[in-house]
Amino acid sequence: MSNLTDQSTRSYTLTSDEAAATAELTLELAAAYPSFGDPGLLRDLPRLAARLPLGVQHFLRDFKLGDRHGHVVVRGHDFDQQRIGPTPEHWRDRHRPGPEFPEELLLMLYSALLGEPFGWATQQDGHLVHDIFPIRQHENDQLGMGSKELLTWHTEDAFHPYRSDYLILGALRNPDHVPTTVGELDLASLSDEDVDILFEPRFHIAPDESHLPKNNTITSEEEAARFATIQRMIDERPLGPLLYGSRRDPYMRLDPYFTSVPEDDAEARRAYDALFKVVDAGMREVVADQGDVLFIDNHRAVHGRQPFQARYDGTDRWLKRVCVTADLRRSRPMRATAETRLLG
Numbered sequence: 001m002s003n004l005t006d007q008s009t010r011s012y013t014l015t016s017d018e019a020a021a022t023a024e025l026t027l028e029l030a031a032a033y034p035s036f037g038d039p040g041l042l043r044d045l046p047r048l049a050a051r052l053p054l055g056v057q058h059f060l061r062d063f064k065l066g067d068r069h070g071h072v073v074v075r076g077h078d079f080d081q082q083r084i085g086p087t088p089e090h091w092r093d094r095h096r097p098g099p100e101f102p103e104e105l106l107l108m109l110y111s112a113l114l115g116e117p118f119g120w121a122t123q124q125d126g127h128l129v130h131d132i133f134p135i136r137q138h139e140n141d142q143l144g145m146g147s148k149e150l151l152t153w154h155t156e157d158a159f160h161p162y163r164s165d166y167l168i169l170g171a172l173r174n175p176d177h178v179p180t181t182v183g184e185l186d187l188a189s190l191s192d193e194d195v196d197i198l199f200e201p202r203f204h205i206a207p208d209e210s211h212l213p214k215n216n217t218i219t220s221e222e223e224a225a226r227f228a229t230i231q232r233m234i235d236e237r238p239l240g241p242l243l244y245g246s247r248r249d250p251y252m253r254l255d256p257y258f259t260s261v262p263e264d265d266a267e268a269r270r271a272y273d274a275l276f277k278v279v280d281a282g283m284r285e286v287v288a289d290q291g292d293v294l295f296i297d298n299h300r301a302v303h304g305r306q307p308f309q310a311r312y313d314g315t316d317r318w319l320k321r322v323c324v325t326a327d328l329r330r331s332r333p334m335r336a337t338a339e340t341r342l343l344g
């Protein structure tokens with residue numbers, strides 16, 4: 001009997017009526033709510049999400065409650081290319097909300113079916129919805145804004161105890177069909193002994209560069225102080241497990257590019273190498289094409305992106321990203337007030 005997890009992509013394709021109704025809903029809400037700063041919007045999200053097509057609501061609730069699949073895709077959204085306009089050159093200094101506010105609101109509605117949306121004070125200047133498009137100055141970097149290099153597979157914000165439970169990636173455009181990569185764990189390919197070791201706090205994952213001051217705008221001491229926790233994680237190099245949860249169906253936390261194993265721990269190194277090989281061998285491509293929204297279970301799947309040739313002419317691939325937590329209160333120690341959605 002095979003224990004291989006079924007990693008084929010589950011998807012829901014909107015009918016043209018559903019796509020039209022969804023687009024209309026997001027336009028209506030973009031006119032009704034001024035910005036993400038409006039507390040009424042966060043309050044109303046579950047009620048507004050109940051106006052999404054019932055089929056999608058069921059599909060996403062099944063994804064969450066089933067706790068089985070690492071990713072799913074909802075296809076067939078109508079993202080108005082004319083209205084959205086050209087892919088920007090940078091996420092910094094953009095007027096917000098921008099013309100793509102309806103699409104950002106759509107991801108917020110979806111987030112309400114999975115949990116609560118949140119952001120990072122230390123990432124993309126604290127914006128709740130992130131941009132992912134190529135930026136020339138970052139073309140060789142391990143960032144969403146890179147292009148020339150493979151974006152190595154990772155758990156989003158793997159270094160952080162309050163990382164996302166789910167990631168939502170909405171493709172405003174992707175003219176060259178650049179694939180995202182996704183991979184899950186095939187537990188049967190690991191020895192029991194290695195699994196035991198991987199459950200132990202014997203591994204360090206450093207913060208990725210998107211959380212560094214150099215990749216944010218800092219104009220005051222107060223803004224600089226937001227990075228203290230990140231810096232502490234860099235300095236103190238805390239050790240943690242790579243697998244957790246059910247011993248028979250573990251969750252994972254991985255980012256090999258930023259991982260180190262203490263030099264004197266040969267067993268941990270062996271277990272880590274075995275885990276890396278198993279996950280790496282299972283990586284596959286999922287193209288989030290224009291109008292597709294990719295949902296990633298950040299405990300079950302790692303993801304990355306194939307290298308591609310950026311255009312830098314306004315027609316580049318452009319994704320929007322929202323981080324979702326199933327439990328906002330867990331991160332309360334890192335949120336200045338109960339209301340704020342920004343960690344750091």
Ligand SMILES: NC(=[NH2+])NCCC[C@H](N)C(=O)O
Pocket residue numbers: 142143144145151152153154156157208209210255256257258
């Ligand atoms: N292994 C990695 N490359 N990790 C970093 C991933 C990219 C990062 N989360 C970003 O927002 O840009």
Ligand SMILES: O=C(O)CCC(=O)C(=O)O
Pocket residue numbers: 132143144145151156179180181303304305319
């Ligand atoms: O571009 C993609 O498809 C994924 C990007 C990503 O993983 C990230 O920005 O963290």
Ligand SMILES: [Fe+2]
Pocket residue numbers: 154155156303304
């Ligand atoms: Fe990522």
